Amino acid sequence: MVKDMAESLLARIQGPGDVKKLPHRDLKQLAAEIRDLIVSTVSTNGGHLASNLGVVELTIALHRVFNSPGDKIVWDVGHQCYTHKLLTGRYAAFSTLRRAGGIAGFPKQSESPHDVFxxxxxxxxxxxxxxxxTAERLQGGMNRVVAVIGDGALTGGLAYEALSHAGQLGLPLAVILNDNKMSIGPNAGGISQYLSRLSMKARYQNFRRKFDAMAKRLPYVGDMVYDAVVRMKRAVKAVFYTDNFFVDLGFEYVGPIEGHHIPQLEQVFTDVRKLERPVVIHVITRKGKGYGFAEDDPGSYHGVSSFSVSGGLPPGRAKGGGVFTDAFTAALLEAAEADTRVAAITAAMEKGTGLAPFKARFPKRFFDVGIAEGHAVTFAAGLASQGLRPVVAVYSTFIQRAVDQVIHDVGLQGLPVVFVLDRSGFVSDDGETHQGLFDIGLFRLVPGMSILAPASAGELKAMLRWGLAQAGPVMIRYPKGCCPPEAPAFSLPLEQGRGVCVRRAPPAGAARLCIAFTGGLYPQVQEAAELLEAQDLLADTYNFRFLKPVDEEYLVKLLGAYDLMVCVEEGVKNGGAGEYVAEFAGRRRCSCRVLVLGAQDAFPPQGKREALAGLNGLDGPGIAAAVLRALGKGSASGYAKPFAARPSPWIAAGP
Ligand SMILES: Cc1ncc(C[n+]2csc(CCOP(=O)(O)OP(=O)(O)O)c2C)c(N)n1
Structure with a gap:
C-alpha cells in the first residue's frame, strides 16, 4: 500500500537524479508506490494498465543508469511510459492523466524534455x-540513445527495416526488447515463437557454461559426467541451435534478463552503456505485474476504462450492447455463416475490432497478422485475388500505416477487399496519435474505392452485406460510439452513390436548407436541426451513406431542392466529402450554396470525442451556429455558439 505523503519516496522524486540517489534497499518500495499510483489513477481515468505495470523495474533501472534527458529513451508505442513520466517530474500532475489539458498517455515532447519522440x-x-x-554523433555529441520496444511492436515490419539499418551503421544504439509474450492479447506469429526459442537457447547456454565449469572441477566422476554432457549438448544443440537473428544483423545480444530484478538490470545497463556497438538487451517481464487481476488476464487489462481497484473490471459489455463495434461483429458473423469465402483479418486488435467471436466461430478463416497493417492489407489482397472475400477490420488511425498497400495492392487491381474502419472520427482520451480523421481524405483518392458511413446498426449491416457483394474494394467507416435508434430512413435499401433524407421538416418540401452528414454525426445533426427549428429555420437532414462513389445526377437534383446545403463530416475537411460536394456544385453551376464543416487543419488535442467534436464546431450547437452564420444571422468569427450544449446520449464513454 502507498505510504502517506511524508513517507512516500515517489512524492520526493523530482527527476532521474533523485532516482539515482536512492539506495538499493528503497527501490522495492519505490516500485510498489509506482504500481499503486498507476493502478489507482488508471482505475479512475482509464488507460493502459498491464503494459505499464510490467515495466516499472525496467524503467527505474533505466533512469538509474542512463542520464535522461541527455541520454535519450525512446518508447515504442509509448503506452508503457507512465513510470517514466512519474520519475521525470510529472508525479504532481499524474491525476490528470489522459484528461483534457492533462498529462498525455503517451510520450509528448511538449510535456517534458525527457520525452524525446x-x-x-x-x-x-x-x-x-x-x-x-545518428544526429547526435554527426553533431559531435556522445549521449546514449535507447529504444524500448515490446515483443508485440517487434512484429511490425518497420522495426526490421530499422534493425537492418542500425546493424549497417554500427552506432552504439541500445535496443531493449521488452518481452512479455503479449501484444494486446497473446503475441501472434513466428517472431514470438523465435523469441521464446532464443530465450530457451540463451538459458541453455548459461546453464551449459555453469555446468561445464562445475563438472570439470570434479575428478573422475566429473570426466564421466562431462562426456555425457557433451553428448547431451550435441543433441540439445540440434534442437536449440539457431543463429541469433540480432547478432547476424550486426548487434550484440544480451539476455534474456529477468525484467523485475533491478540490480541485475542496472548491472547489464551499466555494461551496455560502455559498448560502442549496437546491442539488443532481451528482457523478460510480466505484463500486469503486481496487480492480480491484470496478471491473470493481461489482455483485458491492456487498455481499460474506469474500474474498481478491489473488484477489477466490470463485467463485459452485454452481447449486442449497442455500439457500432458490436453491430459489426453480429453482421460479420451472419455474413460468414452464409458465405464460406468470408475471412477476417486483424493487425493485433482482435478484441478492439470486435473479431473475437469470429475467431471463436471460424478459426480457420480468422487471421491475426501481428502489428502489421501493411501486410494485413496485402495479405487480404492475395486472398481476394483467389476468390475469397476478406474483411480487414482495423482502426482508422492504424490503416494510415497501409496507404500504399490499399492503393497499390488492392486499388490498382480492383480487388474485392472490405475494409472496416472502427474508431473513425474523433477518438477519446488517446490524443493526437489516435485520431481517425484522415481516412476519408486519404482513400477518396483511390480510384474504384467505395466509401460508406453507416448512421445506425441496421445501416452497418446492410453496408457490410453490400460491400461483400461488390467486385472491387469497399471501405466502411464508423466511430467508437453507441448506435442511435433506427430511423425509418435507415432501413431503406442501399442504392449505390445515393443517400437518404432522414428528417424532412414539415411541411415536406418547405425547407430551403439541408444538413447532409456522414453517418457517425447523425445525432449531432439531428440536434442541430431541432435547435434551428426552435428558431423557425426549417432544415432537412440527409445521410450521404456513400462518400464515394456519388450518383452525380442524383446529387444535382438534391442540390436543386435547396438554397443552402451544409455538409458535415467527422474527418478532416481538407479533401473530404464536403469539399467534393462544394467543388461539384461549382462545376455543375448549381445555385445552391455549399457550406463545408469538418475537422480543422490541426491535430486535435487530448479530450473526449464529444468535446473534440465541439471544439471543431461539429456538435449540435456548433453546426446550428455555423448555419446561422452562413445565413448572416450569427457571429461571423470562430465557433460562437448561441445554443447551449447538451450532452449527447450516443457517445460511448471510456477509451
Ligand atoms: C501501428 C499500430 N497498430 C496497432 C496499435 C495498437 N496497439 C497498442 S499497444 C499494442 C500491443 C503492443 O505490444 P507490445 O509492444 O508487446 O507491448 P506490451 O503492451 O505487451 O507491453 C497494440 C497492438 C498501435 N499502437 N500501433
Whole structure:
C-alpha cells in the first residue's frame, strides 16, 4: 500500500537524479508506490494498465543508469511510459492523466524534455532512436540513445527495416526488447515463437557454461559426467541451435534478463552503456505485474476504462450492447455463416475490432497478422485475388500505416477487399496519435474505392452485406460510439452513390436548407436541426451513406431542392466529402450554396470525442451556429455558439 505523503519516496522524486540517489534497499518500495499510483489513477481515468505495470523495474533501472534527458529513451508505442513520466517530474500532475489539458498517455515532447519522440503507433522506436543517435554523433555529441520496444511492436515490419539499418551503421544504439509474450492479447506469429526459442537457447547456454565449469572441477566422476554432457549438448544443440537473428544483423545480444530484478538490470545497463556497438538487451517481464487481476488476464487489462481497484473490471459489455463495434461483429458473423469465402483479418486488435467471436466461430478463416497493417492489407489482397472475400477490420488511425498497400495492392487491381474502419472520427482520451480523421481524405483518392458511413446498426449491416457483394474494394467507416435508434430512413435499401433524407421538416418540401452528414454525426445533426427549428429555420437532414462513389445526377437534383446545403463530416475537411460536394456544385453551376464543416487543419488535442467534436464546431450547437452564420444571422468569427450544449446520449464513454 502507498505510504502517506511524508513517507512516500515517489512524492520526493523530482527527476532521474533523485532516482539515482536512492539506495538499493528503497527501490522495492519505490516500485510498489509506482504500481499503486498507476493502478489507482488508471482505475479512475482509464488507460493502459498491464503494459505499464510490467515495466516499472525496467524503467527505474533505466533512469538509474542512463542520464535522461541527455541520454535519450525512446518508447515504442509509448503506452508503457507512465513510470517514466512519474520519475521525470510529472508525479504532481499524474491525476490528470489522459484528461483534457492533462498529462498525455503517451510520450509528448511538449510535456517534458525527457520525452524525446512523440509516439502512439507501434514499431517506430528503433528507427527514431537510430535517427536521433545518428544526429547526435554527426553533431559531435556522445549521449546514449535507447529504444524500448515490446515483443508485440517487434512484429511490425518497420522495426526490421530499422534493425537492418542500425546493424549497417554500427552506432552504439541500445535496443531493449521488452518481452512479455503479449501484444494486446497473446503475441501472434513466428517472431514470438523465435523469441521464446532464443530465450530457451540463451538459458541453455548459461546453464551449459555453469555446468561445464562445475563438472570439470570434479575428478573422475566429473570426466564421466562431462562426456555425457557433451553428448547431451550435441543433441540439445540440434534442437536449440539457431543463429541469433540480432547478432547476424550486426548487434550484440544480451539476455534474456529477468525484467523485475533491478540490480541485475542496472548491472547489464551499466555494461551496455560502455559498448560502442549496437546491442539488443532481451528482457523478460510480466505484463500486469503486481496487480492480480491484470496478471491473470493481461489482455483485458491492456487498455481499460474506469474500474474498481478491489473488484477489477466490470463485467463485459452485454452481447449486442449497442455500439457500432458490436453491430459489426453480429453482421460479420451472419455474413460468414452464409458465405464460406468470408475471412477476417486483424493487425493485433482482435478484441478492439470486435473479431473475437469470429475467431471463436471460424478459426480457420480468422487471421491475426501481428502489428502489421501493411501486410494485413496485402495479405487480404492475395486472398481476394483467389476468390475469397476478406474483411480487414482495423482502426482508422492504424490503416494510415497501409496507404500504399490499399492503393497499390488492392486499388490498382480492383480487388474485392472490405475494409472496416472502427474508431473513425474523433477518438477519446488517446490524443493526437489516435485520431481517425484522415481516412476519408486519404482513400477518396483511390480510384474504384467505395466509401460508406453507416448512421445506425441496421445501416452497418446492410453496408457490410453490400460491400461483400461488390467486385472491387469497399471501405466502411464508423466511430467508437453507441448506435442511435433506427430511423425509418435507415432501413431503406442501399442504392449505390445515393443517400437518404432522414428528417424532412414539415411541411415536406418547405425547407430551403439541408444538413447532409456522414453517418457517425447523425445525432449531432439531428440536434442541430431541432435547435434551428426552435428558431423557425426549417432544415432537412440527409445521410450521404456513400462518400464515394456519388450518383452525380442524383446529387444535382438534391442540390436543386435547396438554397443552402451544409455538409458535415467527422474527418478532416481538407479533401473530404464536403469539399467534393462544394467543388461539384461549382462545376455543375448549381445555385445552391455549399457550406463545408469538418475537422480543422490541426491535430486535435487530448479530450473526449464529444468535446473534440465541439471544439471543431461539429456538435449540435456548433453546426446550428455555423448555419446561422452562413445565413448572416450569427457571429461571423470562430465557433460562437448561441445554443447551449447538451450532452449527447450516443457517445460511448471510456477509451
Ligand atoms: C501501428 C499500430 N497498430 C496497432 C496499435 C495498437 N496497439 C497498442 S499497444 C499494442 C500491443 C503492443 O505490444 P507490445 O509492444 O508487446 O507491448 P506490451 O503492451 O505487451 O507491453 C497494440 C497492438 C498501435 N499502437 N500501433
Amino acid at each position: 512523440d509516439t502512439g503507433h507501434a514499431s517506430t522506436s528503433i528507427s527514431a532512436a537510430l535517427g536521433i543517435l
